[in-house]
Amino acid sequence: MTKYDVVVIGAGAAGLSAGALLAKEGKSVLVCEKGPYLGGRALAVEDQGYKINIGGHLIEDGGSGLTKIFEHVGKKLIHGEVSAEMPVWDHEKGKWGSIRDRYATDKTELKKVIKALVNTSWEELDQWDDRNLRDWLTQHTSDQGVIDLFEFLAVLECLTDQPWDHSASDNLFVRKMHYEERRMAAYSFWPGQGWAQLWQDLADACTENGGEVRLNTAVSRAIIEDRKVKGVAIPQQAGILRNEISEEEIIETECIISTLPVWNVLDVIPEDELPDWYSAQIRHLAQDKFRVAWLGLYIATDEPVHLYNPRELSTWVKDPVAGLPGFFFTQSNMDPSSAPEGKHLHVMGGVIPGSKGRDKKYVRETFDKFEEGMGIMHPALQKPLWKRRTLVFDPAFGVIQKPYLVGQFRPHWRAPNIDGLYFASETFKSRGIGVDRAARAALTCVEDYLGGRLPGFEETWRY
Numbered sequence: 079m080t081k082y083d084v085v086v087i088g089a090g091a092a093g094l095s096a097g098a099l100l101a102k103e104g105k106s107v108l109v110c111e112k113g114p115y116l117g118g119r120a121l122a123v124e125d126q127g128y129k130i131n132i133g134g135h136l137i138e139d140g141g142s143g144l145t146k147i148f149e150h151v152g153k154k155l156i157h158g159e160v161s162a163e164m165p166v167w168d169h170e171k172g173k174w175g176s177i178r179d180r181y182a183t184d185k186t187e188l189k190k191v192i193k194a195l196v197n198t199s200w201e202e203l204d205q206w207d208d209r210n211l212r213d214w215l216t217q218h219t220s221d222q223g224v225i226d227l228f229e230f231l232a233v234l235e236c237l238t239d240q241p242w243d244h245s246a247s248d249n250l251f252v253r254k255m256h257y258e259e260r261r262m263a264a265y266s267f268w269p270g271q272g273w274a275q276l277w278q279d280l281a282d283a284c285t286e287n288g289g290e291v292r293l294n295t296a297v298s299r300a301i302i303e304d305r306k307v308k309g310v311a312i313p314q315q316a317g318i319l320r321n322e323i324s325e326e327e328i329i330e331t332e333c334i335i336s337t338l339p340v341w342n343v344l345d346v347i348p349e350d351e352l353p354d355w356y357s358a359q360i361r362h363l364a365q366d367k368f369r370v371a372w373l374g375l376y377i378a379t380d381e382p383v384h385l386y387n388p389r390e391l392s393t394w395v396k397d398p399v400a401g402l403p404g405f406f407f408t409q410s411n412m413d414p415s416s417a418p419e420g421k422h423l424h425v426m427g428g429v430i431p432g433s434k435g436r437d438k439k440y441v442r443e444t445f446d447k448f449e450e451g452m453g454i455m456h457p458a459l460q461k462p463l464w465k466r467r468t469l470v471f472d473p474a475f476g477v478i479q480k481p482y483l484v485g486q487f488r489p490h491w492r493a494p495n496i497d498g499l500y501f502a503s504e505t506f507k508s509r510g511i512g513v514d515r516a517a518r519a520a521l522t523c524v525e526d527y528l529g530g531r532l533p534g535f536e537e538t539w540r541y
């Protein structure tokens with residue numbers, strides 16, 4: 079029987095970060111991934127000459143999270159340029175404008191709010207898990223422009239469907255990080271090495287330090303005995319019988335780091351080993367209505383489409399036909415290799431309530447409207463050379479960052495009653511956005527397992 083110090087389940091941002099960090103610390107580590115690709119939800123695939131980054135667009139790390147993990151394991155995460163110019167569609171006037179026109183803030187008020195935020199400790203922000211962003215803002219300003227700007231940025235980062243219903247703590251953590259690390263309200267970048275290479279770099283960091291990454295290797299169950307982790311089971315080649323119970327390879331370990339999101343973690347971790355209240359927390363967060371869902375549209379054109387800068391991210395609170403909040407950018411301007419020569423690949427999304435994700439009629443009809451709206455905002459999109467529609471729901475972007483669904487209201491990263499079982503997922507207790515949040519969740523678990531902070535990460539906030 080093979081034995082490892084740690085088995086990591088999943089090779090997405092969290093699993094690869096955990097694997098690379100543990101291997102660097104000299105632990106024997108095996109990362110098991112059920113799919114054929116690295117990157118999990120943020121994988122990159124090719125389709126008729128177009129490279130689509132299904133679940134990864136921009137990375138929101140000022141430098142202390144995923145970027146630092148790369149540095150620590152001897153790799154470099156390249157921060158590709160994204161234009162500071164952000165066109166915003168004005169749905170009342172039916173035209174584009176710049177974010178500066180749309181959110182005309184009183185500069186003195188804005189500076190006052192930023193100062194208050196920077197002077198608020200991470201621990202104080204933790205106290206805001208049950209309240210919304212607007213409550214925090216109105217304690218510091220009555221300027222509607224400042225309130226609108228903060229809420230707009232929160233819609234954009236967390237893709238919340240209702241702008242007034244953002245968690246204060248989760249959003250202010252990210253805003254504080256960006257102000258402190260980058261001196262700007264919102265910072266994001268395109269990975270200079272491309273999304274597929276990004277994950278390969280982390281996998282290489284793991285294997286170069288003696289770790290192993292196995293693709294096409296699904297863990298069917300965690301083996302737990304007497305409240306201790308004993309190993310994982312990996313079914314052998316599935317037979318031809320439906321629902322066949324196949325032979326299993328047993329891998330011994332005293333530590334499992336699961337990176338499975340709340341929606342499917344209980345398929346692998348036996349629920350009856352967990353306390354009822356803890357699995358109830360998981361099931362509560364896994365409800366459809368708490369999924370961050372959207373309609374993803376990829377359109378290629380002959381003509382370039384942008385307003386002020388080819389590398390801009392443009393956004394809106396309501397598109398002209400479906401009335402959905404959303405975003406648009408031209409991926410081939412970020413990474414020219416993502417489209418055939420002379421073609422332009424555009425990525426756009428319209429956020430829908432998670433509760434609508436299973437309603438096929440709603441999805442189809444809303445897609446038609448959304449696409450029509452995109453054609454009004456950018457007429458060149460009315461003549462697509464190539465297009466793909468994807469529903470982002472299963473898996474979702476994440477669990478919605480609303481009050482009572484973040485921070486202390488999420489299941490802890492350490493199983494409360496089982497030695498050696500960790501949950502490094504951005505859907506569990508964690509802070510940040512997307513892949514950076516997943517990487518920070520991994521850092522939290524790795525440090526907890528190792529029993530101390532890793533050198534160089536003293537200033538990095540995680541949970």
Ligand SMILES: Cc1cc2nc3c(=O)[nH]c(=O)nc-3n(C[C@H](O)[C@H](O)[C@H](O)COP(=O)(O)OP(=O)(O)OC[C@H]3O[C@@H](n4cnc5c(N)ncnc54)[C@H](O)[C@@H]3O)c2cc1C
Nearest residue numbers: 088090091092112118119133134135136296297512513516
């Ligand atoms: C369409 C879309 C767009 C997004 N855009 C962005 C963005 O622009 N920026 C950003 O930062 N984030 C974005 N995100 C969010 C980001 O993709 C996720 O937050 C992040 O990838 C989560 O990483 P993870 O490692 O926690 O989980 P996952 O990526 O979900 O990794 C879990 C892994 O476990 C594997 N697995 C499942 N079951 C098993 C099993 N039984 N055995 C072994 N392996 C198993 C899965 O195949 C998967 O690879 C987006 C997400 C989506 C869906």
